[in-house]
Amino acid sequence: MLSAGTGTETPNCSGPLSAVPGTAAFATAVEQALTGYFATRAEAVTALGPVFVEAVGALESFVLRGGKRTRPGFAWMGWLGAGGDPAGDRAAAVLQACAALELVQACALIHDDIIDCSRTRRRFPTVHVDFEQRHRHQGWAGDSAHYGESVAILLGDLALSWADDMVHSSGLDPAALGRFAPVWAGMRTEVLGGQLLDVHGEASGDESVAAALRINRYKTAAYTVERPLHLGAALADAEASLVAAYRTYGTDIGIAFQLRDDLLGVFGNPEVTGKPSGDDLREGKRTVLVAEALQRAAADNPAAGDRLRTAIGTDLSDEQVGELRELLIELGAVDAVETRIAELTDQGLAAIEASSATPEAKDRLEAMALAATRRAA
Amino acid sequence: MLSAGTGTETPNCSGPLSAVPGTAAFATAVEQALTGYFATRAEAVTALGPVFVEAVGALESFVLRGGKRTRPGFAWMGWLGAGGDPAGDRAAAVLQACAALELVQACALIHDDIIDCSRTRRRFPTVHVDFEQRHRHQGWAGDSAHYGESVAILLGDLALSWADDMVHSSGLDPAALGRFAPVWAGMRTEVLGGQLLDVHGEASGDESVAAALRINRYKTAAYTVERPLHLGAALADAEASLVAAYRTYGTDIGIAFQLRDDLLGVFGNPEVTGKPSGDDLREGKRTVLVAEALQRAAADNPAAGDRLRTAIGTDLSDEQVGELRELLIELGAVDAVETRIAELTDQGLAAIEASSATPEAKDRLEAMALAATRRAA
DSSP states (O other), X not given: OOOOOOSOOOOSSOSGGGOOTTSXXXXXXXXXXXXXXXXXXXXXXXXXOHHHHHHHHHHHHHHHSOOOOHHHHHHHHHHHHTTOOTTSTTHHHHHHHHHTHHHHHHHHHHHHHHHTTOOEETTEEOHHHHHHHHHXXXXXXXXXXXXXXXXXXXXXXXXXXXXXHHHHTSOOOHHHHHHHHHHHHHHHHHHHHHHHHHHHHHHHTOOOHHHHHHHIIIIIIIIIIIHHHHHHHHHTTOOHHHHHHHHHHHHHHHHHHHHHHHHHHHHOOHHHHSSOTTHHHHHTOOOHHHHHHHHHHHHHOHHHHHHHHHHTTSOOOHXXXXXXXXXXXXXXXXXXXHHHHHHHHHXXXXXXXXXXXXXXXXXXXXXXXXXXXSOOO | OOOOOOSOOOOSSOSGGXXXXXXXXXHHHHHHHHHHHHHHHHHHHHHTOHHHHHHHHHHHHHHHSOOOOHHHHHHHHHHHHTTOOTTSTTHHHHHHHHHTHHHHHHHHHHHHHHHTTOOEETTEEOHHHHHHHHXXXXXXXXXXXXXXXXXXXXHXXXXXXXXXXXXXXXXXXXXXXXXXXXXXXXXXXXXXXXHHHHHHHHHHTOOOHHHHHHHXXXXXXXXXXXXXXXXXXXXXXXXXXXXXXXXXXXXXXXXXXXXXXXXXXXXXXXXXXSSOTTXXXXXXXXXHHHHHHHHHHHHHOHHHHHHHHHHTXXXXXXXXXXXXXXXXXXXXXXXXHHHHHHHHHHHHHHHHHTSOOOHHHHHHHHHHXXXXXXXXX
């Protein structure tokens, strides 16, 4: 999710545990941990027979197919910033636990793709579409789409179970596991709760800024930045003030990241973002940006609100997208969101600056915050 | 799943931890542990707002709505039989960990009901149907059925996450948690793998006895009897020979239980089972019974195999059900299944009898085995 590193790091030690989050080397280290974990389960999987072996193979391919490993990256930074030693004898276990976040993420993506009826992800068929296609190619009995969803539900469940199992077989000492567990519990509840609020908000047509911000807070900020940093801090047994600083930074920068994403979804340059401009408007996403516009329209310009409400979620022409952009600017929604991003970024950076995080971690978290909130793609 | 106790117990100590698995008192003790766990999560749930509070309330109602608490019962028996002391200071934590099996089961049922398109469970709407109805009653936008499935996917995920969280907040000491974790990992992988094999077998039309037995082994026996006993043994730090005896008993009795269930689904007395007679044939369930019949027909009587194959899964009259019953008997499938049940039960009982389990546990596990394999409902 967050952008890659700036490329200015010159690590003076070698090996995967010296890799800096956001770089390709770090992603590789996470992927090695995941591959290693799948290997430890191979015997148990094989005992269930070739059908299960094939399905788990599909899950492994999905997990290893790219992604920026953002959540393990923040967890690892949280640990380093609290004094964790990447050359120490606990580092390998910590990295293993951080990498397990990618299995939670695999479940979230696989199940979200069913919920959102998404057909592709990272240019491959989504898991439910993959198994729908396998069913159809085999000419099997029954409904191919339902078969695909059934397999994808079970593979998402497996990823969620294995996330826990990976943590508990990582080699962390019992005290570290004990500190990790309540944060891990909070994180999984928050992301599932945030997804549930999102599903509910879309169905019920909740247009409030508060509802959009709450979804953003739990589905994105807590899950992607705040709790991963918190997990890293817990593993390092960080002092309470550093945990508080991480959480402030994580919440603020996580929300600001999503607000930037909302703006790019409407105003982004397709050549830079890689997505057709205005796609969020065509999909009818209930963003804070749209909620801000509707709230302002309700007070000043009800006709503009009706125009926006009826247009989003329809198959808009480029010209219509252009008109809606103008409307969002005129209503002051864009300025409001930009102001919010700037304030959140300032708050988050101030919290980290005043914290007891290591100087290297401060620099890195500042760079990550600016990359996340000032990016163009 | 397994039948309730015989009612002959007269426990000479009081309190929930003295309750005998299979009795109402034990079910109440498990439900108290679950209610207590939900209470510990209330603050975190409330932070996400009333929509999430309502959804978690629906999950709690589902979890507390009956069931025989079979899996916690076997886990608790496994612990007692290995010398666990129900009056000791570890008992409450052990019961808490055993009760967490009901949250795994909640996920399995909620997701299975989506996969099987089941509309009711325990005479209530299934979770996806419940939320489908809420959507419809509110007159919300979008597809009600898809909304219901989306919420049910997320609530199943939440139950699966909370199962782990409940174990790790149970108060078990680190050594016990360390012994528990790999068994817990095996169990969740096996039940999800078994479900996946079931979904695959139904789609691909795999008719082999081996495939039906394998699904039975992992989806029912390992998940319901073998691994729960193993979990209890792990918590008690049981010697390897007792673990092996438990696992033999659990596998054999678990499979025999399912085979009895298959026979009752076709030959059971509706007044005793509470289900229309022959319902498994109308639903087209791919049981070991049907697989045995098809395998025998392939050798001796291909026409009978074709008749069976085309009839099951259709809306059969009572007369047609009667004809299929005759066919299953004539082909020798019923005798074969009865023989298998008898052999498995003997093997399972012999393993327990020869083990180092406590005399009380041996008696109880023998009673549970006979209740499971010789029942009429």
